Amino acid sequence: MANEESSSFNRHVMDYIHRASETGLYDIRGLGAKRNLPTFDDLVFLTASASRYPLEGYREKCVTTTLLGTRFAKKPLELQIPITIAGMSFGSLSANVKDAVGRAATACGTSTTTGDGGMTREERKSSQTLVYQCLPSRYGFNPDDLRQADAIELVIGQGAKPGGGGMLLGQKVNARVAKMRTLPEGIDQRSACRHPDWVGPDDLTIKLQELREITDWQVPIYIKMGATRVKDDVKLAVKAGADVVVIDGMQGGTAATQQVFIEHAGIPTLAALPLAVEALEEMDVFGEVQLIISGGIRSGADVAKALALGADAVAVGQGTLMALGCNRETWLGPDGPHDARADYEKLGTAPGFCHHCHTGQCPVGITTQDPVLETRLNPEEGARRLRNYLQVLTMELTTLARACGKSNVHHLEREDLVALTIEAAAMARVPLAGTDWIPGHRHF
Amino acid sequence: MARLSPEVTALDTMPNSAATPGPTTLGEPTIDWDLSIRPVRELNQFLHDLAHNARPEMPHVRILHPNGRHNLAVGLQVPANIEILGHAGYFIAGMNQAAHITVDGNVGWSVAENMMSGIVRVKGCASECAGASAHGGLLVIEGDASSRCGISLKGGQIVVGGSVGHLSAFMAQAGTMVVCGDAGAALGDSLYEAVIYVRGSIHSLGADAREEPMQTDDLKTVADLLQRAAISADPQTFRRVASARQLYHWHAEAQY
Ligand code: SF4
Numbered sequence: 001m002a003n004e005e006s007s008s009f010n011r012h013v014m015d016y017i018h019r020a021s022e023t024g025l026y027d028i029r030g031l032g033a034k035r036n037l038p039t040f041d042d043l044v045f046l047t048a049s050a051s052r053y054p055l056e057g058y059r060e061k062c063v064t065t066t067l068l069g070t071r072f073a074k075k076p077l078e079l080q081i082p083i084t085i086a087g088m089s090f091g092s093l094s095a096n097v098k099d100a101v102g103r104a105a106t107a108c109g110t111s112t113t114t115g116d117g118g119m120t121r122e123e124r125k126s127s128q129t130l131v132y133q134c135l136p137s138r139y140g141f142n143p144d145d146l147r148q149a150d151a152i153e154l155v156i157g158q159g160a161k162p163g164g165g166g167m168l169l170g171q172k173v174n175a176r177v178a179k180m181r182t183l184p185e186g187i188d189q190r191s192a193c194r195h196p197d198w199v200g201p202d203d204l205t206i207k208l209q210e211l212r213e214i215t216d217w218q219v220p221i222y223i224k225m226g227a228t229r230v231k232d233d234v235k236l237a238v239k240a241g242a243d244v245v246v247i248d249g250m251q252g253g254t255a256a257t258q259q260v261f262i263e264h265a266g267i268p269t270l271a272a273l274p275l276a277v278e279a280l281e282e283m284d285v286f287g288e289v290q291l292i293i294s295g296g297i298r299s300g301a302d303v304a305k306a307l308a309l310g311a312d313a314v315a316v317g318q319g320t321l322m323a324l325g326c327n328r329e330t331w332l333g334p335d336g337p338h339d340a341r342a343d344y345e346k347l348g349t350a351p352g353f354c355h356h357c358h359t360g361q362c363p364v365g366i367t368t369q370d371p372v373l374e375t376r377l378n379p380e381e382g383a384r385r386l387r388n389y390l391q392v393l394t395m396e397l398t399t400l401a402r403a404c405g406k407s408n409v410h411h412l413e414r415e416d417l418v419a420l421t422i423e424a425a426a427m428a429r430v431p432l433a434g435t436d437w438i439p440g441h442r443h444f
Numbered sequence: 445m446a447r448l449s450p451e452v453t454a455l456d457t458m459p460n461s462a463a464t465p466g467p468t469t470l471g472e473p474t475i476d477w478d479l480s481i482r483p484v485r486e487l488n489q490f491l492h493d494l495a496h497n498a499r500p501e502m503p504h505v506r507i508l509h510p511n512g513r514h515n516l517a518v519g520l521q522v523p524a525n526i527e528i529l530g531h532a533g534y535f536i537a538g539m540n541q542a543a544h545i546t547v548d549g550n551v552g553w554s555v556a557e558n559m560m561s562g563i564v565r566v567k568g569c570a571s572e573c574a575g576a577s578a579h580g581g582l583l584v585i586e587g588d589a590s591s592r593c594g595i596s597l598k599g600g601q602i603v604v605g606g607s608v609g610h611l612s613a614f615m616a617q618a619g620t621m622v623v624c625g626d627a628g629a630a631l632g633d634s635l636y637e638a639v640i641y642v643r644g645s646i647h648s649l650g651a652d653a654r655e656e657p658m659q660t661d662d663l664k665t666v667a668d669l670l671q672r673a674a675i676s677a678d679p680q681t682f683r684r685v686a687s688a689r690q691l692y693h694w695h696a697e698a699q700y
Pocket of ligand 1: 030031321325326327328354355356357358361362363364365366367
């Protein structure tokens, strides 16, 4: 017992208390929840066998085309794949990254999304399909950019910090970022957590109509929310007139927020998705209002499981950054790879553990506004890597879909899944493997 | 209709007076748009199409029977002269660029929200969030404005003939707000670089807002805005509220 570590007050907890007592400051960091949560990994597919027949993996076609915004918009989006790029701001990301992301998404026939800093010319130019976010801060929000958007995403909240506003620490608020956001250069910027011009769901309905009127009902309007009271929130979004609902689970990433928010607010993506689907079904708009799920989507298997549970598409944020080189040991210059470990060390971290996006000192040049660090991410190379990643996700998705006998990835269904844990079975509302038991729902 | 503060009078609220520069009506074709006959969607489409139809003069559009309808004259991009004859609902003149829009009545929430340029004048009172997040242009409320007037202001100018409600100029980043009457609780909470001038009483200041002495430039700013708003009041009687800039950087004590 002499050397036994306490479960309640383990070394991590002690470290937290020591730092808190030393500094009087809470921790701010980037990326998403690091705690152990039920995820899509806890589900597996019941692929074809004698009772169902599969499609040939390399020969038979499996459709991935995805329509978003068919409810009211005159010009719904037709994407080539059901994998979109989540909203990430210029400010948190460099202009090079925005450019790279736009190029890759365009090559793969999918959409990118602006963020809490307005639309940059780089991303508009490189993104064939660009979703323009209308955020509580309204930084840089303007009617000219609104009219050149292919869709509008009204952001009520995000999974990493539902109920909280954005944050951009002073080291990232350079002259260009400050000008776009109408803020003094170098300040620690705190975005609003509530929209300035509407408060409740009834106002939201009129706000959506305003955006539709301004854009002459041409483009789809999404409503994005962090996953908390998902069922009520989705119903309100549908009632307000959303074409697309985006639910961001608690594993969703951020460029900077309080650690306490990241780890202790919201519900896991796995639990959120079935609730959103149920809300759409109860409103009788499943299929009419499309559903995008995000928050910790990493692989083609995650995409396939999300679609099987009822999502129309997914949005990928942190996976995008990692494809670009986040947490890699090296960054790629024109003369080849360069070791970045010393730069990670300066931040007090190491490749594989970094979550220091808030510092603006990203060792691989992704979440930075530093003119030198920014050059570490070449937009062409970044685009190549992200394109490859999106391609792998899509191939994995179609592999699983074909094995389930589906000629269209949107034909994947809940019946194709079982859960490996009781928690996942209860959250995803699929049976525990080897049983017909869905805890809390069937045979309980 | 407008409830101006004591000793404050509307000099001239006609949109084409010398005191309120705007597009002239001389030679402009006047179009009456009756909302009891033709819907809001058609009205906005017509107003948007003005940007694409090259014409020598912008029309003067009179909108009849607004009857509290929402989203009137939103997203305009041309210096057209629009008059809304009666009370209107939410988001009137939202995201306005260049147009000169007058409401001969009261308005609901968020009039001229995210305005970029132009002039919006409300002859009556405005409900909540008037001029929210406006990046430019001039918003004149001849009567009172409710809570959160000028919230998140990003460079627009707002002149209120009467009083404003609580949390006005909340997180206002840039621009100016002139209040001829009183201000409610938590005025200018978490202000950035926007400046507020208040003539009457201030119920309370919000976090990081402070009163500062009026300088010559302030008097000139207030005089100019009052003149453009066509509201008569003595600039010397206003007080200046601006950011103490104590929340610009993180402090442990500021985070409760
Ligand atoms: S490597 Fe860069 S993008 Fe990745 S977590 Fe660290 S700072 Fe953020």
